[in-house]
Amino acid sequence: MTDRGISALRRTTTRLEVGPSRMRWENGDLIIDINEISSPPLISRMRGQIRVIPSAITQFELPLCPDLSHIWRPFAPVSKIKVDIDRPGWTWDGHGYFDANFGTRALEDDFDYWTWGRFPVVDGTQCFYDTRRRDGTNLHAGFLFSKDGTVCETDLPPKDRISRSLWAVAREARCDYGYQAHQVQSMLDAPFYTRASLRTQINGEQTIGVHEVLDLRRFRNPLVKPLLAVRVPRRNHWKFQENL
Numbered sequence: 001m002t003d004r005g006i007s008a009l010r011r012t013t014t015r016l017e018v019g020p021s022r023m024r025w026e027n028g029d030l031i032i033d034i035n036e037i038s039s040p041p042l043i044s045r046m047r048g049q050i051r052v053i054p055s056a057i058t059q060f061e062l063p064l065c066p067d068l069s070h071i072w073r074p075f076a077p078v079s080k081i082k083v084d085i086d087r088p089g090w091t092w093d094g095h096g097y098f099d100a101n102f103g104t105r106a107l108e109d110d111f112d113y114w115t116w117g118r119f120p121v122v123d124g125t126q127c128f129y130d131t132r133r134r135d136g137t138n139l140h141a142g143f144l145f146s147k148d149g150t151v152c153e154t155d156l157p158p159k160d161r162i163s164r165s166l167w168a169v170a171r172e173a174r175c176d177y178g179y180q181a182h183q184v185q186s187m188l189d190a191p192f193y194t195r196a197s198l199r200t201q202i203n204g205e206q207t208i209g210v211h212e213v214l215d216l217r218r219f220r221n222p223l224v225k226p227l228l229a230v231r232v233p234r235r236n237h238w239k240f241q242e243n244l
Contacts, residue, residue, distance in 0.1 A: 004236070008240070028053075030054070034085070039230065046087070049085075050084075052076065052098050059149075074099040074127065078125045079097055097210070108216045111131055111134060114214050115130045116211070117209060118209050119198075121207055128141070129141045170215070171211075174202075183197070192216070197211075
């Protein structure tokens with residue numbers, strides 16, 4: 001992840017380029033070409049391609065705030081994915097997912113804490129979204145996305161605390177009553193954010209999916225924000241050398 005200036009941005013209706021990396025739609029597949037330099041402590045060039053193959057594109061959006069200042073947009077919650085990165089063991093395929101968040105204000109202005117989870121199930125993909133807003137209100141939502149792109153709201157299993165992250169970020173996840181959800185693999189740990197592969201049970205079905213926690217109270221700390229510059233270096237003057 002590199003923070004670049006506007007000179008490094010190009011886009012069309014089917015293509016987005018940011019510096020030397022790009023993503024494009026081709027025959028219904030989303031193809032992501034990566035050409036970046038990884039962040040410390042192991043600084044090296046990373047190249048490869050990710051292909052996301054959606055089973056369908058949804059038309060669903062979830063407002064995260066009543067004034068629509070933040071929107072969650074799951075474009076393709078049920079997908080296949082093929083990964084080919086120039087690192088040993090980084091070539092694989094499996095189930096995938098494609099979504100985005102949009103907003104008109106900074107996240108730390110409106111939220112204190114949130115958790116999100118995406119879990120493949122027999123009928124498609126089960127997603128949970130739980131937020132604590134700064135105004136004291138909460139959002140708790142669960143949705144089942146089918147392979148044909150349809151979506152239905154689902155009952156919410158109870159929340160249960162799971163082990164803290166390496167940075168001691170408090171975490172909670174949804175699972176059937178009496179089942180203890182637990183981390184299978186750490187994917188990303190930061191002082192205010194954690195992403196992990198999590199095993200849980202939903203309606204009697206055990207599943208392994210992606211779970212994330214974002215603690216905006218920590219993020220607002222003036223001692224924490226500067227750490228972003230370490231993980232997300234800035235390059236203001238990058239320019240394209242060829243035509244689109």
